[in-house]
Amino acid sequence: MTQPTDKPADSSALGPIPKAVINRLSLYLRELQRLVRDGSETTSSTQLGKLLEFTDAQVRKDLAYFGQFGYPGIGYRCSELITRIKEILGTNQRWPIAMVGLGNLGRALLGYRGFTHQGFEVACVFDVDDAKVNRQFEDIPVYHLDRIVEIVPKLGIRLAIIAVPAPAAQKVADALVAAGIQGILNFAPVTITVPRHVNLEGVDLAIELEQLSFAIVNIQWRQS
């Protein structure tokens, strides 16, 4: 639910970049990183496509939004393409993150750290529980929610994760916006609204599950 990007990110003549393309860039990046770990120096749109079950034309079209990355007779140089995709995604820099909510979900996200290897790192946590604030949790400082507007700019934080119960989510989002946050990943199972200049991604686990239940109950049409 990121605000739509109305303009392309470069001078490509292909027009605005669909959100799904940015999503696939992340997938290409994962596969390229895996290829490098496995010792590959080069790859091709065919190989990348096969790894992700996309056509090679899809891979080439997606990358063409951002420039020409292939070499005749070689294909893509993995490490070069990784560098370029990271530049495009902005993850060639570190992104300190403010996490709001240190309940089960917040603690799981901190323990999970499935995103730290991509440059995202929780720099501080906010909560309202006096038993949790003004101490460290796994080496990360925990502050009272009241201090968002003070702490967030001081640490140069632009991204936040909301991991609070649904009824508190909008109030937390408002506080984050007031603190100058530019992007919010919302885990609370509720729709929140933010000003247009703030980017919002929602993670509603029920929505993912509903995609699956829809696909299962409608399988007779898919296969007919």
Place this chain on the structure above:
Amino acid sequence: MTQPTDKPADSSALGPIPKAVINRLSLYLRELQRLVRDGSETTSSTQLGKLLEFTDAQVRKDLAYFGQFGYPGIGYRCSELITRIKEILGTNQRWPIAMVGLGNLGRALLGYRGFTHQGFEVACVFDVDDAKVNRQFEDIPVYHLDRIVEIVPKLGIRLAIIAVPAPAAQKVADALVAAGIQGILNFAPVTITVPRHVNLEGVDLAIELEQLSFAIVNIQWRQS
């Protein structure tokens, strides 16, 4: 990353239903449920659109894939539209879920329960840790991973959540497929592959964050 639905779910002449439409159905359902909680009996495409920052034409077009739901001079009857959307999404029935992995993430998902009110309920958990298996966790039975193929069909489970570390995810997915699972929500930060008849949704938190970092670093183009 659900397998694409090649055919529409009903005899609508509008063609195949894009995944994004199913996604928005979930959002409409959330807002309708909220409207009913707030005492509203009817709504309109304009109101639904405004709540979600979509145009009213978008709302009408999305719903038109599935039939005619509005009444002239009234709009939509909330509870009737809720019933119909639940039928379409398949959530007019209960969906018992098998969760694999009872680490931080698995425990958080069990504690979170942001999806139980939509009909999804974790019916059993699988893990490989002898200290965890053959007991209950929050009233949910925990079995050894080796017993997936025995337990899953016995409980009539068609949906599973993978919440194990990345290196174990593919092996777990293979076991779930062997057990007859039809839909998998994968939280492990790795690409897994499943046969075409199995539906797969991946939740990679870094991908969501990369959408945000992309939007932030490219804001100059968006606003130009």
